[in-house]
Amino acid sequence: MFTLPLPLGPETWSVSDLNRYVRQALETDIRLQDVRVQGEISGFKAYPSGHWYFTLKDGSAQISCVMWRQRTARMRFTPGEGESVELSGKVTLYEQRGQYQFDVAVLEPLGQGALFADFARLKAKLDAEGLFDPARKRALPATIRRIAIITSPAGAALQDMLTVLRRRNPMAEVCIAPTPVQGPEAVPGLVAALKHFGRLPAGEQPDVIVIARGGGALEDLAAFNDEKVARAIDALRALPAPIVSGVGHETDFTIADFVADVRAPTPSAAAELCSPVTLGDHRQAIDDLAQRVADVVLTRLDRLQATLTTARLALRSFSPAARLAGSRAALRQAEARLQTALRHQLALKQGDLLRWREALIAYNPQAVLDRGYAIVRHADGRIVTSAATVQTREVLTIRVRDGEFEAERRGSPAGAA
Amino acid sequence: MSPKRVKETSVVDLSEMSYEAAADELEAIVARLEAGNISLDETVRLFERGQQLAAHCHQLLDGAELKVKTLMASGDDGGDDDQT
Numbered sequence: 001m002f003t004l005p006l007p008l009g010p011e012t013w014s015v016s017d018l019n020r021y022v023r024q025a026l027e028t029d030i031r032l033q034d035v036r037v038q039g040e041i042s043g044f045k046a047y048p049s050g051h052w053y054f055t056l057k058d059g060s061a062q063i064s065c066v067m068w069r070q071r072t073a074r075m076r077f078t079p080g081e082g083e084s085v086e087l088s089g090k091v092t093l094y095e096q097r098g099q100y101q102f103d104v105a106v107l108e109p110l111g112q113g114a115l116f117a118d119f120a121r122l123k124a125k126l127d128a129e130g131l132f133d134p135a136r137k138r139a140l141p142a143t144i145r146r147i148a149i150i151t152s153p154a155g156a157a158l159q160d161m162l163t164v165l166r167r168r169n170p171m172a173e174v175c176i177a178p179t180p181v182q183g184p185e186a187v188p189g190l191v192a193a194l195k196h197f198g199r200l201p202a203g204e205q206p207d208v209i210v211i212a213r214g215g216g217a218l219e220d221l222a223a224f225n226d227e228k229v230a231r232a233i234d235a236l237r238a239l240p241a242p243i244v245s246g247v248g249h250e251t252d253f254t255i256a257d258f259v260a261d262v263r264a265p266t267p268s269a270a271a272e273l274c275s276p277v278t279l280g281d282h283r284q285a286i287d288d289l290a291q292r293v294a295d296v297v298l299t300r301l302d303r304l305q306a307t308l309t310t311a312r313l314a315l316r317s318f319s320p321a322a323r324l325a326g327s328r329a330a331l332r333q334a335e336a337r338l339q340t341a342l343r344h345q346l347a348l349k350q351g352d353l354l355r356w357r358e359a360l361i362a363y364n365p366q367a368v369l370d371r372g373y374a375i376v377r378h379a380d381g382r383i384v385t386s387a388a389t390v391q392t393r394e395v396l397t398i399r400v401r402d403g404e405f406e407a408e409r410r411g412s413p414a415g416a417a
Numbered sequence: 418m419s420p421k422r423v424k425e426t427s428v429v430d431l432s433e434m435s436y437e438a439a440a441d442e443l444e445a446i447v448a449r450l451e452a453g454n455i456s457l458d459e460t461v462r463l464f465e466r467g468q469q470l471a472a473h474c475h476q477l478l479d480g481a482e483l484k485v486k487t488l489m490a491s492g493d494d495g496g497d498d499d500q501t
Contacts, residue, residue: 143437153487162485170481171436177488196488282436282478289443290471296450297464304457 016095023093032091037063037102038110041083046072054079056087056102065089067104075107076217084110115218119225122255126227131234137261138242140273141207146173147274148206148241150193153178157214157246157267164268168275171282175206181213186223194232198239205241208274211256212246212267221247224254233259246270366401375399388413431469436477443470 013021026032039056046052050069055062065087079085088106093099126132147165151158153176165172177196179189190211197209211233213224223229224247233243233256245260246267257263264270277285316322361367365375376384377397384390392412397404431439446467450460 162483166483170483171478173484173486175486175488193488279478279481282440283475286440286443286471286474286478289440289447290468292447293443293450293464293467293471296447297460300457300460 015098019093019095019098023095026091026093029091034088035091035102036086036088038084038086039063041079041081041085044079044081046078052104056085064099064101065104066101067107071105071107079107079109086110086112109217109219112218115222119218119255122225122227122230123258126230126255126259131230132258136237138237138240140242140244140262140276142276144169144172144207144274144276146175146206146208148175148177148197148209149212150177150179150190150210151212151267152181155181155214157212160266160268161210161212161246161271164271165275168272168278170279172274182216182220182223187226187228190223190226190229191232194229194236197241198236205239207241208244209236209239209241210244210246210267210270210274211260212270213248214267215249215252221252221254224248224256226255230255230259237261244270244273369399369401372401431473434470434473436474439470439474439477443467443474446470 037056039058039062042055042057042062044052044054050072052065052067052072054065056065057063086108087102087104088108089102089104092101092103094101130136149158149161151161158176162174165174177193179193180186181190194209194211197206211224213221224245233245236243242261243259244262244264245254245257246264246269247254247256248266250265253263262273264273369375375398377399378384378389379395379397384396390396390409390413392409394409396407396409398407434442446463449455450463450467455463
């Protein structure tokens, strides 16, 4: 801080010591460390190093100014010769050259300060009235098909938004309400466009209303800091559609941004917000559903197949074929046994038959006749088995080996002949 | 969506269906199938209808083109006065 290595007496100082003393004197004055000063730029020179040097003057005095590279790098514009500006910074002394100068922190066009003050005042006022109340803000709907865009028809912001929408949400319908977004026609144009959507019948209303413009300096964005525009935005809360603001660059915050239901950092970001479900998401969702349909059906078919196979196997164990096979085997067995039995019986009967045949042959009367016996019959055909039955003179038929003849009985049955 | 609805909307001509209607019916079919307890005939019918709906949806998605219309410059409101 403030060092006092120097004698306070009439001793003679070196130049270095004197300049250092003055610099420290300046730097310990709080008032001089954060000063706003306005004037005209003169002798402006920007060096390749990035540092800016110029003189700031008013009618009667001037001061040398320097703006270092770190600060100039943030400048969106380069001031011109003779331009009126407002500077913020500190007063100091460049020791080596004994140069009294102003070290510039912020350089703004003249009137910028007033603009900021107006902005801050309006913001506080509307905030107090509740226009920024988060509880009153509506969220974006899940499905967005009709998009209203209030913007300049010629600006790059519109083209950027359309490019994003074509890629992400081509099934949407866009309705552009063209209006100037800076200059004297901007405020009336914005208000009229906002009112237009407020008057549409329910069937024609959009799902979301976007109010957008590209980046610019504070005065370019002035229309979006206007009270009438802010109130027109707030009035649209009567509609179901939320209002999205996409104004300027990411670091720009306008009153419209605070009033809107949703603030997008840029117009392109606003278009992305209007595409909550992208084309890719839709395709994926449909494919997932189709896959689930297929899965259910295939699982069902698999299960039916398994049931069928199980049933088939179970059926086989009870099938008549098995039974039949068993029966057939039994049948064949029975047949075989029958055959054997039959053959046995047949053989037995054949044996009997042979015996009977032999017996028959043995008892063939012709054989008896052949042996010399005769068969004697009565006239009525009965065979004579007893002499007592033949009457005297009865005619008998006698059959011998080679034929028959008749004979008459001599004698009588009573006495044996 | 009750299961009964699925059968009724199948009467609507598929090619006339909007993307939302087709996607909704497809979702209803999935729910119906996953709930189970339906005959084999019905399963097959729902399967075929489901595949048709999915194909129709993809067709609509592939053919989607952003529709852009521009209103006449804000003077067309006619008769409005700027409220201050």
